[in-house]
Amino acid sequence: MKKILKSTVAILSVLVAFTSCNNSGKSGNKSGALASNVAEKVYVAPGEHDEFYAFISGGFSGQLSVYGLPSGRLFKVIPVFSQDAEKAYGYNEETKPMLNTSHGFIPWDDSHHPDISQTAGELDGRWIFINGNNTPRIAKIDLSTFETTEIIEIPNSAGNHSSSFVTENTEYVVAGTRFSVPIPQKDMPIKDYKGNFKGSLSFISVDPEHGHMDIKFQLIMPGFDYDLSHPGRGKSHGWFFFTTYNSEEASTLLEVNASQNDKDFIAAVNWKKIEEYVNNGGGTMVPANYAHNVYDESTHSATSTMKKEVLTVNPLDVPGAVYFLPTPKSPHGCDVDPTGEYIVGNGKLSANLTVHSFTKMLDAIENKKFAGDAYGIPILNFEDVLAGSVEQPGLGPLHTEFDGKGNAYTTFFISSEVVKWKLGTWEVVDRQPCYYSVGHLMIPGGNSAKPFGKYVVAMNKITKDRYLPTGPEVTQSAQLYDISGDKMELLLDFPTIGEPHYAAGCPADLIKPRSKKIFNLEDNKHPFAAKNEMGTKVVRDGKTVHIYMTMIRSHFAPDNIEGIKVGDKVYFHVTNLEQDYDVPHGVSMIGANTSELLIMPGQTETFLWEPKQEGVWPFYCTDFCSALHQEMQGYVRVSAANANTPLKWSLGEDIE
Amino acid sequence: MKKILKSTVAILSVLVAFTSCNNSGKSGNKSGALASNVAEKVYVAPGEHDEFYAFISGGFSGQLSVYGLPSGRLFKVIPVFSQDAEKAYGYNEETKPMLNTSHGFIPWDDSHHPDISQTAGELDGRWIFINGNNTPRIAKIDLSTFETTEIIEIPNSAGNHSSSFVTENTEYVVAGTRFSVPIPQKDMPIKDYKGNFKGSLSFISVDPEHGHMDIKFQLIMPGFDYDLSHPGRGKSHGWFFFTTYNSEEASTLLEVNASQNDKDFIAAVNWKKIEEYVNNGGGTMVPANYAHNVYDESTHSATSTMKKEVLTVNPLDVPGAVYFLPTPKSPHGCDVDPTGEYIVGNGKLSANLTVHSFTKMLDAIENKKFAGDAYGIPILNFEDVLAGSVEQPGLGPLHTEFDGKGNAYTTFFISSEVVKWKLGTWEVVDRQPCYYSVGHLMIPGGNSAKPFGKYVVAMNKITKDRYLPTGPEVTQSAQLYDISGDKMELLLDFPTIGEPHYAAGCPADLIKPRSKKIFNLEDNKHPFAAKNEMGTKVVRDGKTVHIYMTMIRSHFAPDNIEGIKVGDKVYFHVTNLEQDYDVPHGVSMIGANTSELLIMPGQTETFLWEPKQEGVWPFYCTDFCSALHQEMQGYVRVSAANANTPLKWSLGEDIE
Incomplete structure (x- = not known):
């Protein structure tokens, strides 16, 4: 195995060296941070509440975590794409279907970019979307229950990175191909990548009432790597912008081979035009297997449906729908300012930061001033669309957010800092070091028309x-x-669970009133719910046994069960009868090859137990619930497969 | 199904009411906590380090989490008993054996009581042990790598709650039966519990050099519920104390039926005497299946061994080995003060807190002053062993720890407070409310001869x-x-991941020097490690394919692989060649039915991929590692099962 060694390798060595250099120092900025007023700025006294929610993706953990700002405290890890044995997510019978895909059950993904739903360009706090990067998916979390309620798989894609950003009325949430692949997949030599592998940009419609997702269309694009994206807003509403790299279409040693071109592209997509096209019957329905998984709050259960086809659109069939904006080298972040006028391309190997003008882009299109085309898609002239450029602001720009006061904040991975600069004048006005090698940054509402520019x-x-x-x-x-003043002030280092890949934030008051306290027992439509102790029972159907069980402080009903046999499939359907806030119960069974159940008031969950050995086996409450929690336990008697122990159950009296 | 309703039910209602009442208020103590000096007391400025480690069990999460004090910041969730898709624990081929048991692979447990290893009664910072409550197990975590390196299953047990506390030189770590069961397990009516179900107390020896665990003996005890335990220390070294409840031996509706007796027991076990007995050939070896799983740092891999027998001891065969100390009602915590003289029994339904005297206990034993026996085990007189009692300190005492300055701190679940009292005078000297319903408490070193009494x-x-x-x-x-002054001062509410069931803490300096930064690549003895790019290869053995792959900023070697067939079992053995601190790489494959791998410098990990569909499938680095992280990717070409695509791989040049 030989390797290509090009001059680029030297550049890469420098980049790595810069990173290492930056990382070798001990912490700085202590003088300012030690002042007692800094401590007070992040201290949330016992019993007081934080001012902002921050929803920070777990990156390679596959989850989404809920923090408070300014304290940096972690309140909840919402299981999204990965199994969670604590909450039984992906283990209990109700949520296993959530992790179903066309590749089967997948217990993990790489969650990247949360985005809160919007109405009229402002955060509305109803849902939060997040993408699965590895096996392309988009999940939706309901912000009244803080639970994942829908996951849709994206076919004809790979490495769903440029996702899951929403348009200003949540008309669409997008997905995009980071790794181009044969579309549809087929066996072909990797070296034939160029011209044969394709990207896809998917527009997933969101039902305005229930939030249900549906792939409206997929745009089949040249085989570049579609890296990040953001919607137009305000004047640019109706458009979506995607950065690309690897416009070289390399398929091996990309660190060298995808860093050759001076400019890659930002793809500007007029989705309203394409929407009109497909609404009028345009596009081609093609076979495609993908899972659509929906969790129903009333049954507390998910169902998975395998879809069979998807509508694809060739951009060449919709004139005026897609343009390429040349952008220096390998742009990563693709960020649109609150007015919708400026599109910032963070060229990660570029010395300068490029800002495109939406108005100038429209002018250039109107005047048909093209520099050429890529696979038939018009390329605009760099100079024609350039609004301005921030000159040598730092090394390795990755992402930009906005404070709503005319300032932009860009992260620089290599020089490890956040740089504040002015929209319109492009002057750098402040910079603060990061410890170390910053990726994304987040200002609450910073990707909307109305940022809350107090913290970054x-x-x-x-x-x-x-x-x-x-x-x-x-x-x-x-x-x-703290970014409320002219100069940024470092307040706090706070550790995160999983990789803090990206985040969305909003004022606490947007969510607090929506947050549900309990599940109403009366509304529980789980098919195996027992709504009171009189409704508990054990039902045998061949080798399958269904236990309708309840829990309330501090006992199970029933708590003695006999007549279970080795080889049975025993389903424990357990309902928490409590109707008080913050009184969950848990349940587990010794030797069960699954997780516990952690059941909220009014909810029913199910685990499967397949006893393999005769004996008397205990189960118990796993969540300390009262002064007599330790007494909350029960026994199941397991007899031989051919024994004649009758099926009986009880609470408070012996089984005779 | 009928229920027994006894007078106790009325008491229970009161207990529940007390709890609810306590929980309904809004936060208190703000006046003090708002003072700026309180903020400064918990603020750890960016780049500064916390003063203490706190290892807080995840309870029903099954894990152990590492926090800093006083900041309350979470640094790491160490996967112990539950699968963790972020770290591939329980998903990759190397760690799957860690979760093997006699019941098969179990992806979860309920982790309760961490305890740091000791030498001469003081914390030595080498290992931390933690129990699995549901399917009885004890795990050991190495505090140089912060990884779980050993898990031993406990046979003849159920609900391993009174665990995993260590003796003062870590001679033993103990386990105990919370739910008595037939020993050995057999099919029998639940109503025959009394006299037939048994408890077991297991003493697991710990190799002083490597820490390897081995069950030395199991004491087969009456069928009570063995709830918590602590070792004697100093003068009482050689003894172990276990609380019991359900001395009524009830098997249904325990919240009523196990709350009948005025006194249950603390079992005092002279383990040195039993050790001598078994060293001289005493005890009975009985058949018992249990798993012993060991992770080897040099191969980065775990192996699971199924053991077949265990040594049991009948306490009646060892005169003087076990005594029962009557203790008011349903004692929960069983806590021994730093001198070893006082054994505090936290009778959870008792109005007073009972403290036994080790000296008086020895005197009573010497004088053979017994009140009777339980299944042949002598019961001492309550008055003969009583050191004193804290009168009406609060409602629902659960646990006690010590500051090393003559003070004890007890938690009260029902009245929701921590109460400080004096050893010897038994007077209450301070109390502070908890929000809400406190369980355990932890003072760093508080369960040793040398507590660090600065925080609780x-x-x-x-x-x-x-x-x-x-x-x-x-x-x-x-x-x-803050407990450094005469009065306790509430500093901080900090959320925890999982249930903060119990914790162990120690000064940061005890662990910091031990903490390993990388795994030395030269020491890597993983059988499928590639130690450099020249050593990478792809080897087919029938339908099994082994890929020896490496990763370094910012490419995989190889990154193009062809000749994989549908139906193959493809093992990606991936070695991180980096030798710098904090440069992990991750890797995942689209559609793989497993988690990512998160691989530390010098380490090798393996995932299995079973391609089901022809095509060209990408893989990529999941942990942002450099400015060209996005370019760190590769492709695998999958052909039909009967295709003749030759097996080839490359980096940087096309496969021809």
């Missing part, structure tokens, strides 16, 4: 010496800066 | 309105109090 959260890729060590694997981390 | 952490069962809401499931939480 920097999400770092390296932490090294910043916290107490924990062996070779150290914590992930974010940093909180 | 209260671990609460209810949080309700203390944090921003997150739907029906709200966060779990702990509270930090």
Whole structure:
């Protein structure tokens, strides 16, 4: 195996060296941060509430975590794409279907970019969407229950990275191909990539009432890597912008081979035009297998449906729908300012930061001033669409957010800093170091028409010496800066669970009133719910046994069960009868090859137990619920497969 | 199904009412906590380090989490008993054997009581042990890597709750039966519990050099519920103390039926005497299946061995080995003070707190002053062993820890407070409310001869309105109090991941020097490791394919692979060649029915991929590693099962 060594390798060595250099120092900025007023700025006294929610994706954990700002405290890990044994997500019978895909059950994904639903360009706090990067999917979380209620798989895609951003009325949430592949998939030599592999950009409609997702159309694009995206807003509403890299269409050693072109592209997609086209019957329905999984709050259960076809659109069939904006080198972040006029392309190997003008783009299109085309898609002239450029602001720009006061904040991975600059004048007005190697940043509402520009959260890729060590694997981390003044002020390092890949934030008051406290027992439509102790029972159907069980402080009903046989499939359907806030119960069975159930008031969950050995086996409540929690237990008697022990159950009296 | 209704039910209603009442209030103690010096006391400035480690069990999450004090920040979730898709624990081929048991692979447990290894009664910071409550197990975590390196299953047990506390030189770590069961297990009526079901107390020896665990003996005890335990220390070294409840031997509706006796027992076990007995050939070896799983750091791999027998001891065969100390009602916590003289029994339904005297116990034994026996085990007189009692200190005492300055701190679940009292005078000297319904508490080193009495952490069962809401499931939480002065001062509410069931803490300096930064690549003895790019290869063996792959910033070797067939079992063995601190790489494959791999520098991990469909499928690095991380990707070409695509691989050049 030989390797291509090009001059680019030298550049790469420099980049790596810069990173290492930056990481070797001990913490800075202590003088300011030690002041007691800094401590007070992040201290949320016992019993007081944080001012903002921050929904930070777990990156390679596959989940979405809920934090408070300014305290940086973690309130909940919402299981999305990965199994969670604590909450039984992906283990109990109700949620297993959520992780179904066309490739079968997948217990993990790589969750990247949460985005809160919007109405008229402002956050509305109803749902939050997040993409699965590895096996392309988009999930939706309901912000009244903080539970994942829908996951849709994206066919004809790979590496769903440029996702899951929403348009200004949540008309669509988008997905995009980071790794181009044969569409449809087929066996072909990897070296035939160029011209044969394709990308796809998917527009998933969102039902305005229930939020149900449906793939409206997929745009089949040249085989570049579609990296990130953002919607137009305000004047640019109706358009969507996607960065690309690897316009070289390399298929091996991309760190060298995809870094050759001076400029790659931002793809500008007029989705309203394409929507009109498909509404008028345009596009081609093609076979495609993909899962659509929906969790129903009333039955507390998910169902998975396998879809069979998807509507694809060739951009050449819709004149005026797609243009390429040349953007220096390998642009990563693709960020649109609150007015919708400026599209910032963060060229990660570029010395300068490029800002495109939406108005100038429309003018150039109107005047048909094209520099050429790529696979038939018009390329605009760089100079014609350029609004301005921030000159040499730092090394390795990745992402930009906005404070709504005319300032932009860009992260620089290599020089490890956040740089504040002015929209329109392009002048750098402040910079603060990050510890270390910052990726995304987040200002609450910073990707909407109405940012709340009080704090910025920097999400770092390296932490090294910043916290107490924990062996070779150290914590992930974010940093909180106060941006209410002219100068940014570093307030807090706070560790995160999973990789803090990206985040969405909003004022606490947007969500607090929506947050549900219990599930109403009367509304429980789970097919195996027992709504009171009189409704509990054990039903045998051949080798399958269904236990309709209840729990309330501090006993199970029933708590003695006999007549179970080795080889049975025993389903424990357990209903929490409590109707008070914050009184969950848990249940588990010794030797069960699954997780516990953690059941909220009014909810029913199910685990499967397949006893393999005769005996008397205990189960118990796993969530400390009362002074007599330790007494909340029961026994199941398991007899031989051919025994004649009768099926009986009881609470409070012996089984005779 | 009828229910027994006894007078106790009325008491229970009161207990529940007390709890609810306590929970309904809004936060208190704000006046003090709002003072800026309180904020400064918990603020750890960016780049500064916390003073203490706190290892807080996840309870029903099955894991162990690492926090810093006083900041309350979470640094790492160490996967122990539950699968973790982020770290591939329980998903990759190397760690799957860690979750093997006699019941098969179990992806979850209920982790309760971490305890740090000791030498001469003081914390030595080498290992931390933690029990699995549901399917009885004890795990050991190495505090140089912060990884779980050993799990031993406990046969003849159920509900391993009174575990995993260590003796003062870590001679033993103990396990105990919370739910008595037939020993050995057999099919019998549940109503025949009394006299037929048994408990077991297991003493697991710990190799002083490598820490390897081995069950030395199991004491077969009356069928009570063995709830918590602590070792003697100092003068009482050689003894172990276990609380019991359900001395009534009830098997249904325990909240009523196990709350009948005025006194249950603390079992005092002279383990040195039993050790001598078994060293001289005593005890009975009985058949018992249990798993012993060991992770080898040099191969980065675990192996699981199924053991076939265990040594049991009948306490009646070892005169002087076991005594029962009557203790008011249903004692929960069983806590021994730093001198080893006082054994505190936290009778959870008792008005007073009972403290036994080790000296008086020895005197009573010497004088053979017994009140009777239980199944042949001598019962001492309550008055003969009583050191003193704290009168009406609160409602629902659960646990006690010590500050090393003559003070004890007890949690009260029902009255929701921590109460400070003096050893010897038994007077209450301070009390602070908890929000809400506190369970365990932790003072760093508080269960050793040398506590570090600066902070106490209260671990609460209810949080309700203390944090921003997150739907029906709200966060779990702990509270930090300063106990350096005469009066306790509430400093901080900090949320926890999982249930903060119990914790162990120690000064940061005890662990920091031990913490390993990387795995040395030269020491990597993984059988499928490629130690450099020249060593990478793809080997077919029938339908099994082994890929020896490496990763380094920012490419895989190889990154193009052809000749894989539908129906193959493809093992990706991936080695991270980096030798810098905090440069992990991750890897995943689209559609793989497993988790990602998160691979530390110098480490090799393996995932299995079983391609089901022809095509060209990408893989990529999941952990943002450099400015060209997005370019770190590769493709695998999958052909039909009967295709003749030759097996080839490359990096940087096309496969011809």
